[in-house]
Amino acid sequence: MATRDCACGATVWLTGLPSSGKTTIARAVAEQLRAEGHRVEVLDGDEFRETLSAGLGFSREDRHTNVQRIGLVAEVLARNGVLALVPSIAPYADSRRAVRERHRASHTPYLEVHVATPSSTCSERDVKGLYAKQAAGEISGLTGVDDPYEAPDLPDLRIPAHAQTVAESAASLLSLLVERRLI
Numbered sequence: 400m401a402t403r404d405c406a407c408g409a410t411v412w413l414t415g416l417p418s419s420g421k422t423t424i425a426r427a428v429a430e431q432l433r434a435e436g437h438r439v440e441v442l443d444g445d446e447f448r449e450t451l452s453a454g455l456g457f458s459r460e461d462r463h464t465n466v467q468r469i470g471l472v473a474e475v476l477a478r479n480g481v482l483a484l485v486p487s488i489a490p491y492a493d494s495r496r497a498v499r500e501r502h503r504a505s506h507t508p509y510l511e512v513h514v515a516t517p518s519s520t521c522s523e524r525d526v527k528g529l530y531a532k533q534a535a536g537e538i539s540g541l542t543g544v545d546d547p548y549e550a551p552d553l554p555d556l557r558i559p560a561h562a563q564t565v566a567e568s569a570a571s572l573l574s575l576l577v578e579r580r581l582i
């Protein structure tokens with residue numbers, strides 16, 4: 400059987416705390432891959448919150464439902480040859496496991512990437528001002544502060560995005576994709 404250059408599709412889920420760098424890394428990787436002619440979609444958790452998951456809140460149950468919806472769309476794309484990059488917090492291990500199972504059931508590659516920026520750096524970056532609002536008592540239920548974040552035990556890749564540049568973080572993810580023969 401002839402080997403083919405991989406156009407097999409995959410989901411790459413980037414999990415991590417708010418402001419850890421998930422969206423930034425996903426966009427940098429997507430930009431590079433698109434320039435090389437790959438079919439890539441970025442399914443950002445924030446976009447889902449405004450569209451398919453509009454109306455959901457931030458309870459454990461709603462967060463789980465949100466992640467399953469994103470996971471379903473990613474799996475459909477990936478199964479049809481698209482590289483789906485998913486920067487979404489996905490704080491609960493069982494939610495992420497269910498998404499992995501969905502991919503396994505259709506024999507669709509699924510990688511989990513932990514953007515492992517520590518909470519102290521995330522709260523300094525505070526891209527959306529959420530850490531400041533939580534500290535001021537204006538909001539509650541912020542992941543990693545006063546709401547759970549279950550870091551993956553065995554991610555396919557852990558990115559120390561507090562200790563490297565965006566370009567270095569993107570390069571490490573691209574290397575993983577090459578190593579797994581997904582690009």
Ligand SMILES: Nc1ncnc2c1ncn2[C@@H]1O[C@H](COP(=O)(O)OP(=O)(O)OP(=O)(O)O)[C@@H](O)[C@H]1O
Pocket residue numbers: 415416417418419420421422423424445486488524526527559560561562563564565566568
């Ligand atoms: N190595 C790195 N990788 C990614 N982001 C970095 C890195 N170094 C610095 N940053 C900066 O950290 C910030 C990360 O913000 P970003 O919106 O990507 O976080 P996020 O994880 O998507 O957060 P949220 O969950 O709130 O959407 C950006 O301002 C980015 O420029």
Ligand SMILES: [Mg+2]
Pocket residue numbers: 421422423443445486
């Ligand atoms: Mg983001």
